[in-house]
Amino acid sequence: MSDKKKVLVLTGGGDCPGLNAVIRGIYKAIKYDGNYELWGSIEAFNGVLSEPMDIVKLDDDLTRGIHVKGGTIIKTTNRGNPFDYPVQSEDGTWTTINRSDELVEKIKSLGFEAVINIGGDGSQKISQHLFEKGVPMIGVPKTIDNDLSATDVTFGFSTAVQIATNLFDKLVTTAESHRRVMIMEVMGRDAGWIALHTAIAGGAEICLIPEIPFNLDQILKSIEKRYVTGKGFVNIVIAEGAKEAEGEVVGSKSIDAGDAHVKLGGVGNYLRARIEERQNFAQVRTTILGHVQRGGTPIAFDRILATSMGVKAFDMVKEKQFGKMVAYKNHRLETVTLKEATNTYNVISLDHYLVETARKMGVSFGN
Numbered sequence: 105m106s107d108k109k110k111v112l113v114l115t116g117g118g119d120c121p122g123l124n125a126v127i128r129g130i131y132k133a134i135k136y137d138g139n140y141e142l143w144g145s146i147e148a149f150n151g152v153l154s155e156p157m158d159i160v161k162l163d164d165d166l167t168r169g170i171h172v173k174g175g176t177i178i179k180t181t182n183r184g185n186p187f188d189y190p191v192q193s194e195d196g197t198w199t200t201i202n203r204s205d206e207l208v209e210k211i212k213s214l215g216f217e218a219v220i221n222i223g224g225d226g227s228q229k230i231s232q233h234l235f236e237k238g239v240p241m242i243g244v245p246k247t248i249d250n251d252l253s254a255t256d257v258t259f260g261f262s263t264a265v266q267i268a269t270n271l272f273d274k275l276v277t278t279a280e281s282h283r284r285v286m287i288m289e290v291m292g293r294d295a296g297w298i299a300l301h302t303a304i305a306g307g308a309e310i311c312l313i314p315e316i317p318f319n320l321d322q323i324l325k326s327i328e329k330r331y332v333t334g335k336g337f338v339n340i341v342i343a344e345g346a347k348e349a350e351g352e353v354v355g356s357k358s359i360d361a362g363d364a365h366v367k368l369g370g371v372g373n374y375l376r377a378r379i380e381e382r383q384n385f386a387q388v389r390t391t392i393l394g395h396v397q398r399g400g401t402p403i404a405f406d407r408i409l410a411t412s413m414g415v416k417a418f419d420m421v422k423e424k425q426f427g428k429m430v431a432y433k434n435h436r437l438e439t440v441t442l443k444e445a446t447n448t449y450n451v452i453s454l455d456h457y458l459v460e461t462a463r464k465m466g467v468s469f470g471n
């Protein structure tokens with residue numbers, strides 16, 4: 105029997121480049137300290153809740169070199185909310201039940217001193233509720249959308265922007281050859297950070313984001329101007345959560361029990377159809393990037409941010425800073441309460457300097 109104190113780590117919600125770098129950061133900091141051991145719950149809290157339990161003691165072999173690897177070695181899920189846990193009835197239908205008391209009991213009986221939850225807004229709300237039930241929770245923020253308000257930036261975001269920009273560059277050359285309108289749809293449910301950054305980095309003519317509902321007449325005007333002035337091609341980047349003024353977001357309700365999310369995706373095709381029905385001088389094509397934005401190896405910035413957040417999370421374990429989340433603010437790592445961290449989204453304000461930059465670069469927001 106080991107006399108070391110035990111810490112549990114899990115990853116929840118959509119994956120994101122940098123998750124493994126956080127896990128390795130925590131593991132190495134723990135090893136350096138010498139008094140703790142790190143366990144991983146497989147597939148968010150499902151590992152603790154499942155029978156038999158699926159938790160694993162992390163060691164050198166499991167964590168070696170994983171900072172360069174995308175995804176998460178301990179798996180993740182959108183359907184692991186212990187307060188709204190999906191169960192299948194005998195007739196095959198799904199419902200959800202509250203398994204939080206059972207989870208709290210199990211965590212206590214396993215003797216964990218702290219639980220580090222690496223996840224986005226939904227996961228940190230779960231962390232807060234578990235903290236209120238007495239679980240020593242610590243949060244590490246994660247999302248490629250960069251929509252968490254308590255931290256200036258989340259790891260994974262810069263990698264997603266780099267991937268989107270590389271692919272946008274490829275669409276520009278083919279748009280130019282064919283004199284086409286190319287629409288590239290990127291992720292961003294509530295916030296258009298990936299779209300805005302890609303538009304500036306890639307030199308888009310039009311950038312459509314959830315924060316600024318678009319007007320088709322304005323978009324058509326911008327396209328026509330490009331064709332009349334002889335440029336004759338247009339590159340548009342659109343966030344999946346963008347919508348037409350007085351319109352609806354394009355997506356469908358999730359069919360997975362326990363997953364509250366509307367599945368977004370398709371607004372790029374919607375826009376293509378709308379542009380096609382209103383003009384006949386430009387051919388339009390849409391590319392939906394989807395999950396390629398979340399896959400693969402994190403860029404150096406995200407590896408560094410993720411690693412340092414892992415190290416900070418373990419400092420917080422030792423300092424018993426429970427009910428709090430790591431945050432990156434003004435180039436420093438700080439802590440914020442989980443409550444504060446999940447209060448509001450980090451959406452783009454219209455006076456943000458990047459909106460101003462884009463406008464002065466001639467980018468239209470379609471409004």
Ligand code: F6P
Binds near residue numbers: 365
């Ligand atoms: O929250 C991050 C995100 O990338 C969103 O932009 C997107 O809508 C969502 O995940 C899709 O996640 P999944 O396909 O895993 O449900």
